[in-house]
Amino acid sequence: MQRLSRFLVVLSLMATLMLAACTAPAAAPAGESAAEEAPAGGATMSFWTRDSNQEQVRKLVDAWNESHENKIEVTVIPASEYMTKVGASVGAGAPPDLMAVDLIYVPQFAAAGQLTDITDLAKGLPYFEQLSPSHVRLATYDGKIFGLPFNAEGSYLIYNKGLFEQAGLDPENPPKTWAEIADAAAKIRALGEDIYGFYFSGSCAGCNAFTFLPLIWANGGDVLSEDGATATLTDPSVAGALELYRQMWADDLIPAGAQADTGTDFANAFTTGKIGMAGTGAFAINNIKTNFPEIDFGATFLPGAEGGESSFAGGDSIAIPAGSKYPNEAFEFIQWATSDEVQLEYYAKLNNLPVRTDLAENEFFAADPRLTTAAQAMAMGKTPYTVVYNQLFNDANGPWLKMIQTAVFDGDVEGAVNTAQEEFTKILTEQ
Amino acid sequence: MATASTTVTKPSRRGATLSQRRMIAGFLFVLPAVIFTLAMFIFPLIMTGWMSLHDWPLLGQATFLGLQNYVDLVNDGQFWSSLWFTTQYTLLVTPPIFILAFMLALLVNTALRGIGVFRTIYFIPVVIGLGTSSLLWVWLLNDRVGIINGLLLDSGLIERPIIWFVDKNLAMFAIIVSIVWKTVGFSMILLLAGMQAIPDELYQAAEVDGASYWQRLTHIMMPLLRSTFALALVLSVIGSYLAFDQFYIMTRGGPQNQTITTVYWIFNNSFTYYKLGYGAALSIVLLVILGILSIIQLRVLRDDTTY
Numbered sequence: 001m002q003r004l005s006r007f008l009v010v011l012s013l014m015a016t017l018m019l020a021a022c023t024a025p026a027a028a029p030a031g032e033s034a035a036e037e038a039p040a041g042g043a044t045m046s047f048w049t050r051d052s053n054q055e056q057v058r059k060l061v062d063a064w065n066e067s068h069e070n071k072i073e074v075t076v077i078p079a080s081e082y083m084t085k086v087g088a089s090v091g092a093g094a095p096p097d098l099m100a101v102d103l104i105y106v107p108q109f110a111a112a113g114q115l116t117d118i119t120d121l122a123k124g125l126p127y128f129e130q131l132s133p134s135h136v137r138l139a140t141y142d143g144k145i146f147g148l149p150f151n152a153e154g155s156y157l158i159y160n161k162g163l164f165e166q167a168g169l170d171p172e173n174p175p176k177t178w179a180e181i182a183d184a185a186a187k188i189r190a191l192g193e194d195i196y197g198f199y200f201s202g203s204c205a206g207c208n209a210f211t212f213l214p215l216i217w218a219n220g221g222d223v224l225s226e227d228g229a230t231a232t233l234t235d236p237s238v239a240g241a242l243e244l245y246r247q248m249w250a251d252d253l254i255p256a257g258a259q260a261d262t263g264t265d266f267a268n269a270f271t272t273g274k275i276g277m278a279g280t281g282a283f284a285i286n287n288i289k290t291n292f293p294e295i296d297f298g299a300t301f302l303p304g305a306e307g308g309e310s311s312f313a314g315g316d317s318i319a320i321p322a323g324s325k326y327p328n329e330a331f332e333f334i335q336w337a338t339s340d341e342v343q344l345e346y347y348a349k350l351n352n353l354p355v356r357t358d359l360a361e362n363e364f365f366a367a368d369p370r371l372t373t374a375a376q377a378m379a380m381g382k383t384p385y386t387v388v389y390n391q392l393f394n395d396a397n398g399p400w401l402k403m404i405q406t407a408v409f410d411g412d413v414e415g416a417v418n419t420a421q422e423e424f425t426k427i428l429t430e431q
Numbered sequence: 432m433a434t435a436s437t438t439v440t441k442p443s444r445r446g447a448t449l450s451q452r453r454m455i456a457g458f459l460f461v462l463p464a465v466i467f468t469l470a471m472f473i474f475p476l477i478m479t480g481w482m483s484l485h486d487w488p489l490l491g492q493a494t495f496l497g498l499q500n501y502v503d504l505v506n507d508g509q510f511w512s513s514l515w516f517t518t519q520y521t522l523l524v525t526p527p528i529f530i531l532a533f534m535l536a537l538l539v540n541t542a543l544r545g546i547g548v549f550r551t552i553y554f555i556p557v558v559i560g561l562g563t564s565s566l567l568w569v570w571l572l573n574d575r576v577g578i579i580n581g582l583l584l585d586s587g588l589i590e591r592p593i594i595w596f597v598d599k600n601l602a603m604f605a606i607i608v609s610i611v612w613k614t615v616g617f618s619m620i621l622l623l624a625g626m627q628a629i630p631d632e633l634y635q636a637a638e639v640d641g642a643s644y645w646q647r648l649t650h651i652m653m654p655l656l657r658s659t660f661a662l663a664l665v666l667s668v669i670g671s672y673l674a675f676d677q678f679y680i681m682t683r684g685g686p687q688n689q690t691i692t693t694v695y696w697i698f699n700n701s702f703t704y705y706k707l708g709y710g711a712a713l714s715i716v717l718l719v720i721l722g723i724l725s726i727i728q729l730r731v732l733r734d735d736t737t738y
Contacts, residue, residue, distance in 0.1 A: 087489035112490035
């Protein structure tokens with residue numbers, strides 16, 4: 001008995017210690033300011049970013065470290081794990097001093113009180129009004145600003161100039177309405193058995209938020225109210241855009257494989273040279289120029305039914321987590337990164353979109369008008385404002401993708417829209 | 432126990448009796464295993480149970496809910512249909528794995544020269560990560576560049592490429608093929624180990640008595656493999672009930688959300704909707720279900736045979 005009881009004492013002690021070790025940090029109040037004075041010789045700030053744009057971030061941070069006393073240490077995290085990693089660190093009371101985060105998640109962070117209010121500092125920037133409006137809108141919560149644009153991406157319509165020419169279409173005069181898209185797609189499809197007019201990833205929720213939503217916006221419609229609280233999918237623009245896709249699918253202008261594409265072919269399909277048009281982002285320009293130089297392609301805005309243009313403004317915002325040790329030094333970096341010189345030298349010159357609308361046209365993009373198109377698209381672009389972005393738009397099993405699939409592949413546009421409206425409303429009211 | 436220490440009259444140098452020292456030594460020997468189990472299993476389990484009683488968002492404060500998550504779970508249609516789908520998948524994928532694994536084990540259990548090479552070949556897919564192998568199959572089955580469609584087209588069996596993941600049955604078939612390929616080697620090795628543990632004398636005696644190959648197989652080997660079968664079956668069924676990677680990568684739960692497994696649903700709740708508390712409750716329920724299933728299997732296949 002003695003042995004057993006002593007064993008149990010040791011065991012429970014160990015269990016208690018481990019429990020304490022694992023739960024203690026979580027007990028630290030999140031959101032409490034932990035600001036410290038920068039030590040002499042400079043502070044070292046931790047900076048987290050996702051892997052999607054790590055190359056750009058590393059170059060940028062190297063340049064900063066070379067010229068500043070306060071240093072930055074970058075941690076790159078896979079995009080798919082980013083939110084859970086950040087969530088865990090915030091919960092444990094040990095967030096990074098600075099972080100870049102997909103702009104769609106900023107409302108969620110702000111609503112949970114996890115970010116430092118930088119309203120005054122941000123508004124003090126001479127170029128505040130020129131910062132990507134969509135980034136700033138999503139970083140604004142309760143009238144306060146919690147982040148600024150750090151990395152920009154804009155969706156647009158990419159088209160194969162070679163196929164346009166072969167089909168007797170003017171490669172310098174790309175489609176400007178839905179009818180023109182469908183018409184061009186049909187003419188290109190007629191070029192051959194394995195040549196298709198249009199492509200979209202039919203089983204990829206996020207891809208279609210990026211490339212399909214702009215068609216609705218360009219037509220003057222939207223899927224959410226301005227405050228993000230109400231679903232507006234019964235807006236006729238939604239059914240109209242779905243009808244455009246449905247008709248192209250029914251007319252066999254889209255490859256059959258598109259239906260099952262979960263996004264693995266999102267960037268690849270167009271590079272086969274056998275696709276006339278597709279929605280895509282600025283990332284495609286460098287990829288095709290470098291890896292598929294034989295493809296002559298153009299970039300144009302995603303249009304509405306009778307004209308108009310829009311884009312999904314994507315990318316990352318940069319924010320200072322509530323527990324940052326060096327909030328002031330962190331803002332210095334933000335200010336530096338958004339300055340004219342850095343935006344041109346480390347963004348535009350490296351073929352990355354500037355995050356400022358006044359720099360969309362610049363000396364480096366002059367050589368490639370497609371980059372200017374992407375930058376202008378981003379500047380006029382929109383982004384849904386909601387704290388439940390994932391559930392509404394990114395969920396592969398959620399209402400957004402289901403609506404597109406039901407409408408396009410099953411042909412039931414009206415039913416798809418009504419179901420999506422109900423499901424969006426349910427998710428929004430649960431909050 | 433208490434008497435043991437009193438009977439030893441001569442205390443050791445450090446004042447501890449022999450049995451006490453033995454006890455401490457024994458404890459130190461099991462300590463690594465105890466720590467590992469505590470850190471990797473017991474503590475996470477307690478934490479999961481605790482989380483399941485809360486509304487636990489990714490960001491922000493958790494609020495205590497009591498058993499509300501479990502009540503929601505009972506009314507969660509998607510959970511039950513996922514569970515049913517996972518059961519169907521398990522029922523479909525288990526027989527091919529076992530039949531093939533048994534046949535392969537018989538094959539590589541021979542003393543032929545170079546048979547070790549085949550053993551290795553059959554086992555190789557097991558060491559590939561499931562995510563990697565799923566991605567491999569996505570491209571093998573791709574309609575545009577996939578080898579499988581290419582072979583079928585070239586051999587004239589089909590006229591248009593098959594798009595595997597737009598139809599539930601085709602998708603299920605493709606996934607089962609990929610999983611059998613991936614896991615059959617593991618069951619084969621288990622069965623092989625069981626086969627090699629059967630003493631040769633039994634076969635020799637039976638042969639002397641005039642038993643045919645088939646009789647030796649069904650009357651000696653199969654009954655004696657019972658416990659190995661049980662182990663392989665329990666592991667395989669648990670593996671199938673925990674299926675996630677292959678569906679996440681190959682079908683994304685599609686077409687029309689018809690291939691969402693239980694773990695996929697847990698993943699969605701935890702890491703897409705960030706309802707960590709609800710995800711924890713789903714996990715606890717799945718754990719209980721798997722526990723019950725394993726007990727049933729082990730009972731049914733209980734081994735009373737000795738040799």
